[in-house]
Amino acid sequence: MRLLIISTLPKEHPLAEKAICCLAQRAAECKSFYTEDMKVNPCIGCNACWLKTPGICAVKDDYEQILKAYLQYDVTVFISDTALGFVDYKMKNVIDRILPMATMYTRIEDGQTRHVPRYKKEFRFGLLYAGNGNQAYLTHWMSRFCLNFHGISLGAFPIEAWQEVAVCML
């Protein structure tokens, strides 16, 4: 199992360090992105990735390597701080930029409109969060986010539970 980790926490965050080390050991292959070392701008909602340059984001920064990695790895674990009970803006900016993975076309599935996926890929996304996140809400949000990208949510867990999560997610 190939694992992708995207962390918006500082590299030296002690629990994140332990979690990443443990997750990496359980994976056959692991790649980590630390966004503190990268330039990841917010999505500007220009729709270019749907209508002008399909599949390619118009915002030119370090994000494209993350987009490609989503396709290359079997499981993605996001590691984030929280604010207002939700993921913080740094992680939301990362996740907002995932739109090129969907096409502009839509169809109705299970009673709701969904974007037709761009690639034949069943994404598996999980979230580890630091701080006072609302776990019930974050779990719900992850499942909705995955639903719209034809993926499977592995859930949202406080980073303190990294040992259990490593067993559950991988």
Next chain:
Amino acid sequence: MHVVMISGAARTQSKSNTAKIVAAFCEGLHNGGNTSEIWYLSNRKQWESAKTAFEENENILFALPLYVENVPGVMLEFLAGLSAKEQPGTRISFLLQGGFPEASQGRCCEGFLKTLPAQLGCAYGGTFIKGDMFGLSLMGERIGAKLLQPFIEVGQRFGECGYFSSEIIEVFSIPEYFSEKQIRMTNGPLRYVQRFIMRYIAKKLGCKIRLDAKPFCEKDLQDVQE
């Protein structure tokens, strides 16, 4: 009543669907003799003024597009920078717009928005969700004006009570889901119409490839692995 409106859209004001919606909403709001001021978070130079307006006023309305089931990262950053009010009396309402037609698509975000006012020392004035807004800037002025018309009325109704009452939401925030018949039509013949329109719009925007193109070929992906 004076309403501070803060647009949480990341798209620049001139190209923003949310900005168009806010303008229509204000038209209705002003019809009832109310006043407003609008701040756009897409312009970081306005953040300090928006923050001051939030601190000094009691009727706050955030207008925002739905981004991956929640508020855009830009708006989240602004919200995280606000301090909770110590004095009661401020009410925050939300106007949430999205591209999908069903209001049910905004319920996950609404769940988060409901929690925000209390965290900021304010009361909750409701969330008005309106879908099917994707075409607002793309489908021409006539269709755009038609899509905006309900917001004028919603703005007027909001001005009468200062919050999104259940009556406003029930009348305007529809459909919650598509009917069986609509689903059959949408997944059937309308699917081809939609694709034709999308391709037409894309071509006008200068797109020269298929809308379902897969630009990251195997070679690109091998590069990532290396």
